[in-house]
Amino acid sequence: METDLRLESSLWVGNKRHRAVLTGWYFNWTDVDKKKTISVPVAEVVGVEEGQVQVLPQKTVVEKDKDFTVFYVKRSSTGGSSGLLWRLGQTQFSCPSRVLRDQWIKQLRTAVKTHSPLRPSKLLVFINPYGGKKRGRQIYSSLVAPLFELAGISSNVIVTERANQARDHLLKKDLTDLDGVVCVGGDGMFSELLHGLIDRTQQEAGLCVNDPAVALQPCPLHIGIIPAGSTDCVCYTTVGVIDPVTSALHIVLGDSQPLDVCSVHHASVLVRYSVSLVGYGFYGDVLAESEKHRWMGPLRYDYSGTMVYLSNRSYQGVVEYLPADPLLSSPRDKTRCLSGCTLCSRSTERLFPNSSDSGSLYSANFSSFSNDSEGEWVRVEGSFRCVSLTCMSSSCPKSPLGLSPSAHLADGTGDLVLVWDTHPLGFLKFLHRHTSTQDQFDLPFVEVHRVKAIRFSLPSGKEEEAHEAVVGQKGGPDEEVYTDTGSWSGSQQRLSDRGPGQETRSHQKTVSPFLCGLCCSKSPSVSVWNCDGEILPFTEILCRVHCQLVHLYARGIEDGAAAQNSNEDDTRCERRCILHK
Numbered sequence: 001m002e003t004d005l006r007l008e009s010s011l012w013v014g015n016k017r018h019r020a021v022l023t024g025w026y027f028n029w030t031d032v033d034k035k036k037t038i039s040v041p042v043a044e045v046v047g048v049e050e051g052q053v054q055v056l057p058q059k060t061v062v063e064k065d066k067d068f069t070v071f072y073v074k075r076s077s078t079g080g081s082s083g084l085l086w087r088l089g090q091t092q093f094s095c096p097s098r099v100l101r102d103q104w105i106k107q108l109r110t111a112v113k114t115h116s117p118l119r120p121s122k123l124l125v126f127i128n129p130y131g132g133k134k135r136g137r138q139i140y141s142s143l144v145a146p147l148f149e150l151a152g153i154s155s156n157v158i159v160t161e162r163a164n165q166a167r168d169h170l171l172k173k174d175l176t177d178l179d180g181v182v183c184v185g186g187d188g189m190f191s192e193l194l195h196g197l198i199d200r201t202q203q204e205a206g207l208c209v210n211d212p213a214v215a216l217q218p219c220p221l222h223i224g225i226i227p228a229g230s231t232d233c234v235c236y237t238t239v240g241v242i243d244p245v246t247s248a249l250h251i252v253l254g255d256s257q258p259l260d261v262c263s264v265h266h267a268s269v270l271v272r273y274s275v276s277l278v279g280y281g282f283y284g285d286v287l288a289e290s291e292k293h294r295w296m297g298p299l300r301y302d303y304s305g306t307m308v309y310l311s312n313r314s315y316q317g318v319v320e321y322l323p324a325d326p327l328l329s330s331p332r333d334k335t336r337c338l339s340g341c342t343l344c345s346r347s348t349e350r351l352f353p354n355s356s357d358s359g360s361l362y363s364a365n366f367s368s369f370s371n372d373s374e375g376e377w378v379r380v381e382g383s384f385r386c387v388s389l390t391c392m393s394s395s396c397p398k399s400p401l402g403l404s405p406s407a408h409l410a411d412g413t414g415d416l417v418l419v420w421d422t423h424p425l426g427f428l429k430f431l432h433r434h435t436s437t438q439d440q441f442d443l444p445f446v447e448v449h450r451v452k453a454i455r456f457s458l459p460s461g462k463e464e465e466a467h468e469a470v471v472g473q474k475g476g477p478d479e480e481v482y483t484d485t486g487s488w489s490g491s492q493q494r495l496s497d498r499g500p501g502q503e504t505r506s507h508q509k510t511v512s513p514f515l516c517g518l519c520c521s522k523s524p525s526v527s528v529w530n531c532d533g534e535i536l537p538f539t540e541i542l543c544r545v546h547c548q549l550v551h552l553y554a555r556g557i558e559d560g561a562a563a564q565n566s567n568e569d570d571t572r573c574e575r576r577c578i579l580h581k
């Protein structure tokens, strides 16, 4: 194959003569006077066009019958974020003849097809016009659509008119011929796609999602995220930057990043899926508080975080967890899951032993939870500041290394962080360490465990308060949260039996800005669960991590030092997992 695609000739870039070479994997051109080479992996060529073409900010074409333009990915540093910004690079070449020009175009396009088999040709795009700073529509039309057009992707665009429209569409409408689904929005929009695709896939496979032991079927469609939300945690953790152009380029190239998903069950019924945070206590209360201040936009989390911190609460609970294999990895091993992570790749090999790439994974035989030698559950009980489970590092601009910096995107485990009750300054120290490289787990009141599943319950006598805490919340039992499966109406009924109009003590009323929260001793409170930014109307839950249930158009965070300016010399961008001591 390599030899078939090889082409070599002189080409002109401006008035400089270059020696251009297309080998199987690379397209290089060397300035013959300065001996300077630019090298582009064929898999990172976005498009090849006849003539002298510009795409951004507007498409312009100067027809010249001996010219062609190559568009490709160019990397630059971000000055802050973990990953690298991708930009559209372009070079216009002039050939000695039209015949040679046509040969270059044909060979380059064939090489691209050969070396990136997962490039999408048909996408369904959902834009949330109200996410984040409400710029979704503009971001798509000015930054993303031109790149999709250049790459020959046909996209059907739906601007949503209500919450859950995207999820409902994916559950019910015809999805044949689609390669992937894209959301322009934040974590909430991503979550809609996640729920729609997972449930559609399980329905078609005839699987019962309520059984936490069932081996769910991985989704055949890829998910793309164009970040336009408030936290954009899933995008940041899987790409390393919040940048619509970078994310659009990952989609165009057909990058594929498997992702673990946690199913959350209550009373033997599936409640939701999560990829980022299932959090009780502090993060639950911050979310509940922030819902009252949506008008503040992304700032609502800082405001609510401060209010909840000042209310100085702790929460009683019983946490049981099923530890993952400690010989494989640990949440304190100081590794980071980066692009090409070997631990995650080994999980892929274990899950899909007969498959050489993630494009042909979907009929693979998934190892089931119940078939695993499950191991022994561990039980702890006490008073916590927060209990958090995260399937990935959950990094975001506020916390560049995330809730659990050494967590992995696709290893089939999650990290359980237990923050025991402590004095207010201790908890502030814990929170503050999320904003730097200081280890937030190196504190005497913090524990972290790598797990396959967790259970949470309240100590006996606390159930009444739990009901009161969830009634009246957005997403509480009286409101639609997740009714499409129709499957959890039983438990909904059970909690609603007491009647919606009944007088309750909303735990939100006790979130107060008064500093006395910091000095007066308080009895422990009951919180709600924050599940990827949605409040769960149940307190007692069981969570189970499903290895690589979905695939994103992403490749994980690229190691800046290895990948930056990779066009400038002939080094390949290695995908690997490195120490970050």
Ligand SMILES: CCCCCCCCCCCCC/C=C/[C@@H](O)[C@H](CO)NC(=O)CCCCCCCCCCCCCCC
Binding pocket: 187, 188, 231, 232, 233, 276, 277, 283, 286, 287, 301, 302, 305, 306, 309, 394, 396, 398, 399, 403, 428, 431, 432, 434, 435, 530, 531, 532, 533
């Ligand atoms: C002293 C500074 C401390 C800064 C502490 C920063 C910790 C940041 C940790 C971020 C974790 C993000 C996890 C991602 C969750 C997403 O799936 C979900 C959906 O988007 N987002 C949220 O639930 C939204 C959750 C947002 C949580 C924000 C918490 C902000 C806390 C601010 C505390 C200030 C204390 C000030 C005391 C004077």
Ligand SMILES: Nc1ncnc2c1ncn2[C@@H]1O[C@H](COP(=O)(O)OP(=O)(O)OP(=O)(O)O)[C@@H](O)[C@H]1O
Binding pocket: 127, 128, 129, 130, 131, 132, 133, 160, 161, 162, 163, 164, 184, 185, 186, 187, 188, 189, 190, 192, 228, 229, 230, 231, 232, 233, 533
């Ligand atoms: N047209 C719409 N009107 C109202 N709500 C919508 C609409 N489209 C989507 N939504 C809902 O808006 C919620 C929030 O959207 P999104 O996640 O895009 O932004 P965000 O909340 O600002 O960001 P983040 O989730 O990153 O914090 C989603 O849960 C989604 O269900």
Ligand SMILES: [Ca+2]
Binding pocket: 260, 391, 392, 407, 408, 409, 410, 411, 412, 413, 414
């Ligand atoms: Ca994981």
